[in-house]
């Protein structure tokens with residue numbers, strides 16, 4: 130394992146300079162968490178998330194990170210522990226995947242409804258049945274209606290930057306923030322990452338519960354109170370887009386809610402999110418060389434949904450999804466809800482590999498007007 | 507600790523027990539779904555004079571653990587109390603067990619009214635043998651489980667059973683738990699007038715009958731010693747007890763029981779006492 134402790138202590142690093150190291154996206158997230166200095170971490174192991182919290186447990190054991198690490202008996206409790214810790218005013222972190230996210234689902238609603246800042250890494254993985262430990266986005270889309278900010282990184286650098294931005298944004302808008310990365314192709318694949326310390330402000334949050342307060346939080350509501358709270362959350366989630374966009378330059382300059390790749394003059398636009406966008410870009414480059422005016426709108430966020438960027442898309446649109454609801458993909462449904470008539474392809478479920486060559490073929494069919502709705506099986 | 511005019515039913519043992527929380531310094535209550543949620547007050551009001559964190563049904567000990575860990579990190583002193591019903595202890599059982607194993611520094615109080623009362627008296631794992639509930643219309647076939655013994659098996663720092671029938675004893679146990687640190691567990695017997703079907707002025711009477719008939723044992727476990735509590739000690743011996751029928755027949759949920767069934771229940775209860783007597787250091 131990389132021992133970054135020495136490097137992280139250097140004066141230069143603390144003053145904002147950068148060090149370049151080889152890290153998987155899991156490791157990059159753990160390094161970002163180290164820099165964010167949460168006070169309480171709780172997690173339960175699941176592939177492919179486990180290396181994140183193992184690395185954090187190691188940092189704590191070696192005295193490099195002063196956090197309580199709570200070994201819980203389930204993901205429901207992992208989220209419950211950080212919910213409690215956040216209620217009491219601590220900066221908190223957890224990570225999960227797949228079944229773990231499903232298992233903690235109830236608590237995900239509570240922490241969002243309670244308007245508590247929190248950061249969770251979601252290493253996206255298929256949900257059973259049947260068993261499958263490989264990547265797709267069927268787990269992270271579960272969070273879509275729970276009231277979370279949901280980001281999806283493309284590479285280890287972005288995973289690192291987004292995790293730090295997550296702490297900042299979450300504490301600014303009082304909404305929990307999920308940082309998504311893809312199973313294995315990101316979580317277990319090393320890339321060069323530039324680590325740096327954006328020096329986050331101290332923990333801040335709308336309220337916390339202290340002894341002696343005569344204060345009840347989340348008591349039974351009647352009438353419009355719950356609806357009003359839900360509306361406020363929806364509105365603030367929508368407006369969190371401003372904070373994300375405004376602070377993008379402070380957290381790696383990745384483009385804000387979206388990354389626009391060769392879209393300026395495109396007649397054909399592909400919409401995707403996650404790690405496989407790297408391969409999609411290579412395929413787009415190849416088609417560009419052949420003279421096709423095609424580009425990619427990479428969604429960096431599922432919530433708040435980048436409606437503006439989607440609505441601005443001209444020409445033909447193809448959405449390639451790694452999750453589905455009915456026969457359609459979840460992003461496909463989201464994009465069409467923006468009034469765009471998009472074609473929709475569901476692919477890469479359960480880790481089915483879709484690389485540059487496949488994307489080339491898919492996009493070629495798209496520009497040749499041969500894809501409508503379908504599954505790439 | 508709890509204001510008069512709260513939303514509890516007449517004769518509610520929960521509001522009675524909540525009053526006794528003034529024995530515990532710096533309390534922060536964590537309450538999952540259940541009657542206690544309602545008793546503690548409806549938004550935007552609170553019937554409690556102390557902070558209350560309302561949480562999902564299965565999460566109590568985990569949330570309480572998070573609260574305490576955060577206070578520890580931030581240098582804030584508190585007695586965090588996971589205050590739950592028997593049903594919350596069912597659904598949160600793994601969470602409770604993990605909390606005990608970690609020796610979370612908090613007080614867990616299970617207010618046991620022997621059913622899921624807030625949802626309309628469905629049977630829980632604590633529901634007394636043969637009691638009628640809406641999901642055991644012919645009487646519950648399974649035995650109740652003994653949470654306090656399970657917590658002793660976890661080597662909890664403090665385990666006590668208590669009852670709203672003996673408030674002084676209950677207050678002493680709250681106080682003792684509040685003055686200690688570590689994982690502290692109190693299993694509190696709480697007869698529920700509408701759920702058990704008895705008149706609302708009889709809560710204390712029924713609670714005391716439970717003790718006098720041997721249906722509810724009062725003891726404390728601390729530093730490796732199990733001791734019967736003074737108010738209930740004489741009922742350790744079967745011959746000092748009132749007939750079990752006196753306790754059961756004062757409640758509608760046992761109306762259907764035959765003499766033979768009650769005798770059978772007496773035997774089952776005596777089996778539990780045998781275990782307790784073996785463990786006791788008195």
Ligand SMILES: Cc1ncc(C[n+]2csc(CCOP(=O)(O)OP(=O)(O)O)c2C)c(N)n1
Nearest residue numbers: 539540541563591592593594621622623624
């Ligand atoms: C996950 C989940 N399942 C079911 C419920 C519904 N529910 C709310 S309170 C309750 C029963 C509470 O029983 P108990 O813990 O014994 O408390 P009591 O009301 O008896 O005091 C149930 C089943 C819930 N809130 N959450």
Ligand SMILES: [Mg+2]
Nearest residue numbers: 591592619621
């Ligand atoms: Mg109950």
